[in-house]
Amino acid sequence: MRRIAVFTDIHGNLDALQALYDDIIAEGISEVYHLGDAIAIGPEPKATLDFIIDKGIISLMGNHEIYYTDIISTGSADVNEGELAHQRWVAEALGESYVDVINNFEYECILNIEGVKIYLCHYPFTSEEGKFKWFNNFDEKIDKLAFRDVDADLYIFGHQHNGSDKVDSDGVRYVNLSSAGATRGNDTTYAIIEIHDNSFEVMLKNISYDKPKVIKKIDKIELPEKDFIKRIFFGID
Numbered sequence: 001m002r003r004i005a006v007f008t009d010i011h012g013n014l015d016a017l018q019a020l021y022d023d024i025i026a027e028g029i030s031e032v033y034h035l036g037d038a039i040a041i042g043p044e045p046k047a048t049l050d051f052i053i054d055k056g057i058i059s060l061m062g063n064h065e066i067y068y069t070d071i072i073s074t075g076s077a078d079v080n081e082g083e084l085a086h087q088r089w090v091a092e093a094l095g096e097s098y099v100d101v102i103n104n105f106e107y108e109c110i111l112n113i114e115g116v117k118i119y120l121c122h123y124p125f126t127s128e129e130g131k132f133k134w135f136n137n138f139d140e141k142i143d144k145l146a147f148r149d150v151d152a153d154l155y156i157f158g159h160q161h162n163g164s165d166k167v168d169s170d171g172v173r174y175v176n177l178s179s180a181g182a183t184r185g186n187d188t189t190y191a192i193i194e195i196h197d198n199s200f201e202v203m204l205k206n207i208s209y210d211k212p213k214v215i216k217k218i219d220k221i222e223l224p225e226k227d228f229i230k231r232i233f234f235g236i237d
Contacts, residue, residue, distance in 0.1 A: 002113050003027070006120065006177065007190035008035035008158025009062070010052075011233075012042025012090075013181030016188035017051055019209035020180055027192060033109065035158045036062025036122030040090045041182050041233055043217040048181075049098060061105040062122040062159070063132055064090070072099050085224035110150065115198035119152040123159035132159070144172065154200060156191065161233075163189070165202075175202055184235035186211045 005024045010017050024032055034057050039045035041064075052059050064087075067077040071091040079087060109120040124133045124146040133146065147155055155174045163178035178189045187206040194201045215236060218226060230236040 001194060001196040002031075003029050003195075004031040004033065004111075004113075004193050005029045005190055006033045006035065006156055006193065007180040007188075008122065008177045009037040009161060009179035009181060010034060010042075010048060011037055011064070011179060011181035012039055012045040012048045013183075013188075013214055014042070014044040014048045014051060015211075015214050016181045016183065016209045017048055019207050020188045020190050021051075021055065021057075023205065023207045024190065029192065032057045033120055034059040035120060035156070035177065036060045036105075037064045037158070037179075038062070039068060039094065040064040040087065041229055043214065043221055043223060045090050045093050049094070053101065058109065059105055060109060060120065060122050061102070061107050065102045065105060068094060069099055069102055072096055082225050082228070086229075089222075089224050108148070108150075110152070113195040116154065116195045116200045117152040118193065118195075118200075119147055119150055119155045121147065121157050123157055124148075154193070154202070156193075156202075165204075173202070177204075179233075182233035183211065184233070 007020060034052055038049050038052055038059055067079060067087045068091050070077040071087055077084060077087050107121060107125055111118040125131060126133060144151060153172060156177060158177050160176055161179040161182055164176040166174045177191055180188045180190060186208055188209050189204060189206050192203045192205060218230060
């Protein structure tokens with residue numbers, strides 16, 4: 001049997017990441033995947049990214065990583081004016097030293113384990129790098145065609161933050177993980193996948209973390225779009 005851990009959208013929330021990772025280690029799992037958006041929204045993009053790198057967590061490309069590399073290379077990104085100020089803050093916090101690291105992030109990861117094929121990505125994307133598919137009703141259109149027509153038994157992705165778990169008419173499972181870092185509740189979330197002899201099981205774990213501490217960190221810094229972030233992503237009015 002092989003066990004892996006998968007989480008997504010940690011979004012600069014170091015406290016949630018530490019709580020989540022401690023639980024993964026307590027589970028005896030050493031193979032860990034993050035599905036993109038390590039940075040932005042939360043107060044500690046650099047420390048969060050350093051933690052992921054230092055622990056050897058395999059991280060994929062998310063749209064916020066693309067915004068960072070775009071700003072470093074061109075000074076701008078394909079976002080609205082308010083978010084652009086926030087993304088420039090992220091780029092300033094990281095500096096230019098992470099560009100090569102992030103540019104080496106893959107857009108997808110395909111695992112073949114004991115007869116089970118698992119497809120991981122941040123979100124379905126086009127063949128043109130940097131172009132994610134923005135489906136407003138993705139869950140209603142869910143099928144393998146969205147994932148570059150790659151045949152798999154299990155598709156795991158993130159980005160939407162709300163989470164879903166669906167099985168199509170062929171028995172193929174699609175798990176949209178909730179954001180591990182931009183949490184409206186007081187828990188962070190990850191999945192354990194157990195694979196053995198042509199079968200798999202997905203277990204979702206909710207781990208409590210010190211969310212008030214994170215909000216205090218946000219309040220103490222000059223974070224562009226602070227009130228919007230607290231309200232929309234953390235549920236704080």
